[in-house]
Amino acid sequence: MKKDDLTKGHMALHFRTLAIPAAFGMLFSTLYNVVDVYYAGILSTDAQAGLAIGYQAFFILMAIGFGLSSALSSLVSNAKGSGDDTVAQRYVAQGIAFGVIITGSCMVIGWFLGPRLIDLVSEPGAYRDAALGYFYWLIFALPGFLLAYGGNGILQAHGDSRSMQRALMLAFVANIALNPLFMFGLPGLWNGMGFNGIAAATIISQTGVMVYIVKRIFQLDIMQSVKFAAFSPDKDSFKNIFAQLLPASSAMMVMFISGFVVQFALKSFGGHAVAAYGVAIRIEQILLLPILGMTGALLPIAGQNFGAQKFDRVRSALKYCWGIGFAMTALAMPILLFGGSFAMALFSNDPDVIRAGSSYLRVDAFLFPIYMMLFSINSLLQSFKQAIWTLWISVYRQGFAVGFFVWMFINFLDFGVQGVWFGIATAVTSGWVMSLIIVSNVAKTQMGGLLLTPLVKPSQ
Numbered sequence: 001m002k003k004d005d006l007t008k009g010h011m012a013l014h015f016r017t018l019a020i021p022a023a024f025g026m027l028f029s030t031l032y033n034v035v036d037v038y039y040a041g042i043l044s045t046d047a048q049a050g051l052a053i054g055y056q057a058f059f060i061l062m063a064i065g066f067g068l069s070s071a072l073s074s075l076v077s078n079a080k081g082s083g084d085d086t087v088a089q090r091y092v093a094q095g096i097a098f099g100v101i102i103t104g105s106c107m108v109i110g111w112f113l114g115p116r117l118i119d120l121v122s123e124p125g126a127y128r129d130a131a132l133g134y135f136y137w138l139i140f141a142l143p144g145f146l147l148a149y150g151g152n153g154i155l156q157a158h159g160d161s162r163s164m165q166r167a168l169m170l171a172f173v174a175n176i177a178l179n180p181l182f183m184f185g186l187p188g189l190w191n192g193m194g195f196n197g198i199a200a201a202t203i204i205s206q207t208g209v210m211v212y213i214v215k216r217i218f219q220l221d222i223m224q225s226v227k228f229a230a231f232s233p234d235k236d237s238f239k240n241i242f243a244q245l246l247p248a249s250s251a252m253m254v255m256f257i258s259g260f261v262v263q264f265a266l267k268s269f270g271g272h273a274v275a276a277y278g279v280a281i282r283i284e285q286i287l288l289l290p291i292l293g294m295t296g297a298l299l300p301i302a303g304q305n306f307g308a309q310k311f312d313r314v315r316s317a318l319k320y321c322w323g324i325g326f327a328m329t330a331l332a333m334p335i336l337l338f339g340g341s342f343a344m345a346l347f348s349n350d351p352d353v354i355r356a357g358s359s360y361l362r363v364d365a366f367l368f369p370i371y372m373m374l375f376s377i378n379s380l381l382q383s384f385k386q387a388i389w390t391l392w393i394s395v396y397r398q399g400f401a402v403g404f405f406v407w408m409f410i411n412f413l414d415f416g417v418q419g420v421w422f423g424i425a426t427a428v429t430s431g432w433v434m435s436l437i438i439v440s441n442v443a444k445t446q447m448g449g450l451l452l453t454p455l456v457k458p459s460q
Contacts, residue, residue: 015321017159019294025167026168035176036051036175049127049131052274054132057110060253072153073153074157074385077299083308092217092226093231095150096147097232098238098241103143107142137196137200147213148164151213152164155216163213164213175202183197254394258398263277272353273352275348277420283357284361291329294321301317302317314447315452319451326369329371367424380443384443386442392438397431401427405427
């Protein structure tokens with residue numbers, strides 16, 4: 001059995017092969033961000049708040065990279081599952097060409113749009129100034145992020161999540177050294193760049209990730225016969241990539257914009273509340289990593305098996321993902337409930353930041369099983385090439401529900417900063433119910449049912 005053939009063999013083996021390296025890769029990606037938060041905290045609470053807001057603005061642009069990753073993973077894995085390596089090669093080459101073009105466009109758009117978003121969710125002063133300077137530098141790291149994430153989707157479709165793991169591990173180590181170098185300089189030689197040095201370190205390290213991922217793509221078997229002409233933009237291929245990218249990227253953008261909605265609500269409670277949220281979501285991300293690795297692995301596994309019309313294996317993959325996912329959330333919940341204050345204190349000695357952040361983590365603990373199911377449903381819908389539904393789920397949950405319920409808990413029920421956390425929780429829970437209804441209906445159409453084998457095989 002070829003190691004990149006996910007249509008045969010035990011589900012546990014495929015999930016282990018894909019999910020563990022992906023989770024470790026994301027761990028080092030999150031630790032990379034934690035290093036940034038730590039060094040910003042050395043400077044001031046305003047620097048931490050500026051980092052949170054500036055990075056949130058940058059994340060809206062990074063949504064294109066996540067969407068490109070999902071699009072290429074879906075298209076390439078479906079082509080490989082159907083046994084058509086020629087189509088798979090075409091999508092790899094066209095995906096790289098598409099990524100280069102869209103990256104340049106995003107850099108231009110971000111230069112003008114990002115500062116306006118930052119102004120919207122911050123008050124004039126030190127933390128807004130920090131966010132603006134950080135964002136302008138970070139724009140130049142965009143190629144490293146977008147092309148690396150898009151390329152990782154190609155590698156995952158071939159059963160390779162180890163390459164990104166290795167690249168992110170090296171980037172994390174480099175960031176530990178580069179952050180203090182660029183922030184504080186070299187005594188007697190250079191005074192450094194201060195807070196903006198964090199962004200400069202990101203540019204260098206993430207560009208290295210991109211170079212390594214692109215190199216690994218060209219080492220794939222299907223790329224050994226590729227011609228230069230294959231990278232010339234093809235309208236039909238671009239159209240298919242865009243059709244899968246747009247819903248996934250739009251859903252991510254809506255998610256990031258919802259982060260701005262939260263920060264807009266928090267700014268009225270002071271800079272410490274903004275900083276607390278920025279630190280708390282980093283802690284949340286660390287504990288979500290095994291879950292993200294597991295649910296992310298579902299996309300190429302389900303994608304190849306759906307392309308091969310092995311629908312029972314698609315169902316088996318989902319059941320396995322949920323079973324392990326629930327076990328993971330059971331381990332994470334007590335850590336959030338009882339260890340939140342300790343974790344917050346690792347990044348800030350401001351008692352107001354610690355108090356607000358730990359209260360968020362206690363509410364967040366009860367959302368972990370729901371997050372797990374939401375992430376897996378998104379992967380399954382993308383494997384069906386039905387990414388448009390992930391957009392509608394996100395539009396409701398993060399585009400409407402977060403703002404509405406946060407407003408209701410703050411202004412109508414007068415919950416204070418806790419109202420922001422309860423508003424997020426209500427939006428997530430109601431979005432989960434909506435996503436279950438949608439995926440059940442889509443699965444019935446695409447393969448006859450979500451969890452049970454139909455008596456009559458669905459038509460294709």
